[in-house]
């Protein structure tokens with residue numbers, strides 16, 4: 054049985070002091086025993102939130118990192134910085150980074166390798182636009198993104214990666230994919246991993262759904278065979294996040 058993983062992507066929200074308040078509130082509501090729970094916070098909030106969730110079973114996550122270890126990359130955060138700050142997970146290749154910051158699948162692949170090299174678990178995002186869904190190329194597009202992200206990874210590393218399927222049209226829109234739509238693509242992703250690495254790896258890898266997940270729709274999504282949790286945006290900034298975690302137990 055794969056352990057469910059519920060990650061909150063706080064995106065560019067919460068100042069350090071606000072983040073500390075939110076982390077305290079959520080910590081008091083969440084039981085992180087039966088599912089893995091991760092707070093993926095803005096880089097500047099990593100230290101204060103890390104202090105608050107220490108020992109709670111909730112893991113600390115980042116939302117991006119550079120693929121080089123150090124150097125002249127103004128404004129970037131390195132894997133060693135994350136590691137030293139006790140970060141355990143990093144979201145890589147979120148559609149907002151691909152769309153607004155020009156991140157390519159090649160960049161994502163380099164970042165995944167660098168994170169794994171240092172023992173940080175990548176949460177690799179993939180997903181189609183509304184136009185791609187409407188023209189029937191969803192699975193083809195997602196398969197290409199997954200293959201590019203995993204390029205050059207051996208099975209032992211591949212199985213550690215968490216894949217987040219996030220249809221772009223469902224992000225921040227209140228328009229969730231139906232559980233059947235989400236299941237169909239997550240099953241296709243698992244099949245892609247099976248083609249690349251075999252059935253054992255495919256059965257181990259965890260695949261999340263993301264896109265307008267909330268306290269009401271989470272349980273139905275989590276009941277699907279290939280959905281192993283959620284990557285949550287808006288609802289991760291509210292007490293409601295605790296309900297999503299409960300739905301996974």
Ligand code: 13P
Pocket residue numbers: 062147219223224225226227263264265266284285286287288
């Ligand atoms: P929402 O839950 O706000 O739709 O965001 C999803 C997302 O992009 C998580 O990474």
